[in-house]
Structures are given as C-alpha cells and as structure tokens.
Amino acid sequence: MSVVALVNTNEWPLSDFQTITQLREMFQRDGVVVLPDFVSRDVVLRMVAETEELIALAHRSESHKTAYLSAPDDSFPVGHPRRTVQSSAVEVIAYDHVPAHHAVRELYESDELMTFIAGVLGQEKLYRYADPFGALNLAVMGEGDQLGWHFDMTDFVVSLALQPSQAGGKFENAQKLRTATDENYDGVQSVLSGNAHDRIRIEPMHAGTLMIFNGRTSLHKVTPIQGSTLRIVALLAYDTKSGTDSSNELKLSRYGRLPQ
Numbered sequence: 001m002s003v004v005a006l007v008n009t010n011e012w013p014l015s016d017f018q019t020i021t022q023l024r025e026m027f028q029r030d031g032v033v034v035l036p037d038f039v040s041r042d043v044v045l046r047m048v049a050e051t052e053e054l055i056a057l058a059h060r061s062e063s064h065k066t067a068y069l070s071a072p073d074d075s076f077p078v079g080h081p082r083r084t085v086q087s088s089a090v091e092v093i094a095y096d097h098v099p100a101h102h103a104v105r106e107l108y109e110s111d112e113l114m115t116f117i118a119g120v121l122g123q124e125k126l127y128r129y130a131d132p133f134g135a136l137n138l139a140v141m142g143e144g145d146q147l148g149w150h151f152d153m154t155d156f157v158v159s160l161a162l163q164p165s166q167a168g169g170k171f172e173n174a175q176k177l178r179t180a181t182d183e184n185y186d187g188v189q190s191v192l193s194g195n196a197h198d199r200i201r202i203e204p205m206h207a208g209t210l211m212i213f214n215g216r217t218s219l220h221k222v223t224p225i226q227g228s229t230l231r232i233v234a235l236l237a238y239d240t241k242s243g244t245d246s247s248n249e250l251k252l253s254r255y256g257r258l259p260q
C-alpha cells in the first residue's frame with residue numbers, strides 16, 4: 001500500500017516545503033514535534049488489529065536502572081540521579097516478528113516517510129536501523145506497567161501512538177533538560193523527586209499521533225497504565241549513519257534472544 005493511503009496527507013503533506021520547515025523550527029526549539037491524526041482512524045484500527053495478532057510474540061522486560069539506563073553508581077551521594085533507580089516494564093514485538101503486510105511496517109519501510117522525517121530533523125539523509133529486532137518495535141504496556149524517567153541513548157525517536165490505555169500511560173516530558181556539555185544534575189534530581197511540575201509537559205498520545213522526539217536531552221517517562229486496555233505504541237528507528245545496530249546485551253534484555 002502506498003504511503004499516501006496510510007498517512008493523512010491532507011493534514012500532513014509529506015513533501016510540502018512549508019510544513020517541513022515549520023516542523024523543523026519547532027523541533028529545534030522544543031526538542032519534540034507532535035503530529036495529531038498523522039494516520040487516519042481506519043488505518044489505526046487496522047494497525048491495532050494487526051498488532052493484536054502478534055501479542056503472543058511480545059517479549060516482556062522489566063528493568064531497574066537509573067535515568068541514564070545504567071546501573072546505580074554508588075560513588076555518587078544518596079539521592080543523586082546517577083544513583084536513583086527507576087523501574088520499567090514493557091512488552092515488545094520485535095521487527096522480525098512484524099510481517100511485511102503489517103500497516104506499521106509498510107509505513108516504516110516507506111522512503112517518503114523517512115525523507116519527511118529527515119527534513120523535520122534537519123538531516124540530509126536518514127537510514128533505517130540495521131538492528132533486525134530494534135528497527136521497528138511495537139511496544140505494548142498493560143495494567144501496572146510503566147517506563148520510569150529516562151534519557152534515551154539515541155538522538156531522536158519516532159513514535160506512532162496506536163492505542164491509549166483507559167487511564168494512566170501518560171507521556172511526561174521534561175524537555176531539553178540537559179545538553180551534551182551540561183548534565184544539569186540539579187534539574188534532573190528535582191524532576192526525579194517530583195519537585196518540578198512546572199518543567200513537565202504531557203505530550204498528547206491520541207491514537208494516530210506521530211511524535212518525533214529528542215530523548216537524549218529530554219527526560220521522559222510513561223506513567224503506570226490503569227485499566228485493562230493495552231497501551232500500544234510503534235517505535236520507528238532511524239539513524240544519521242548507516243548500519244546502526246544495538247548491542248547483544250540490549251537485544252537479550254529487550255527481546256530475550258539474539259539473531260540466529
């Protein structure tokens with residue numbers, strides 16, 4: 001299916017110079033852009049139904065790490081972000097388990113989408129991840145699951161919200177909290193200890209919303225899921241370099257296996 005049939009191109013014309021320019025300015029300013037109704041309701045319903053068929057293949061991982069996705073470092077004082085543990089639990093359907101006809105995979109593999117995202121990011125060219133598991137993930141969270149506060153290890157992430165939970169499951173974002181040269185530990189600590197409400201925004205995650213997000217500099221979390229409706233998000237991975245793969249350690253913890 002062509003990308004035009006998947007994307008709401010009336011609202012989001014993928015090759016429109018003005019649209020891309022506005023989004024790029026927004027991304028540079030805020031570290032995040034949110035595109036509601038990026039895919040229409042019909043397409044979302046198809047994506048959810050096709051994902052539900054794969055749920056049995058999801059791998060569950062639970063982790064207790066710091067916001068830097070590392071083990072706590074006892075050389076820092078008690079209460080320091082480098083020593084403060086966050087709990088996360090999520091189930092992930094890996095790329096190799098997503099069949100070629102799945103609408104999310106069709107969208108991910110479309111060059112038009114990748115060129116559009118490159119434009120928003122202000123990059124000449126993007127590449128899909130070479131990770132056979134991590135290039136595309138369908139992340140499924142059930143009652144009680146959450147993602148604790150964390151920074152990502154990649155410069156940006158592209159997510160497509162497919163199904164919100166009944167309650168909870170909110171994406172909270174303390175945008176641009178650190179830079180490459182300033183860890184801003186005081187600012188991070190005040191978010192972790194719940195004392196920085198004015199610093200946090202909740203990004204809308206209605207079904208069909210695409211989000212392009214700089215998670216390396218923005219501290220973010222997903223609040224505990226409430227109710228029996230699964231929260232489902234597709235995570236589309238790209239890089240500015242070709243051949244990017246994840247480590248075996250990450251593969252084992254996130255997917256419970258290694259490529260054959």
Ligand SMILES: O=C(O)CCC(=O)C(=O)O
Nearest residue numbers: 139147152159171222233
């Ligand atoms: O599920 C989401 O909305 C965000 C996922 C996320 O933060 C992550 O995978 O690092």
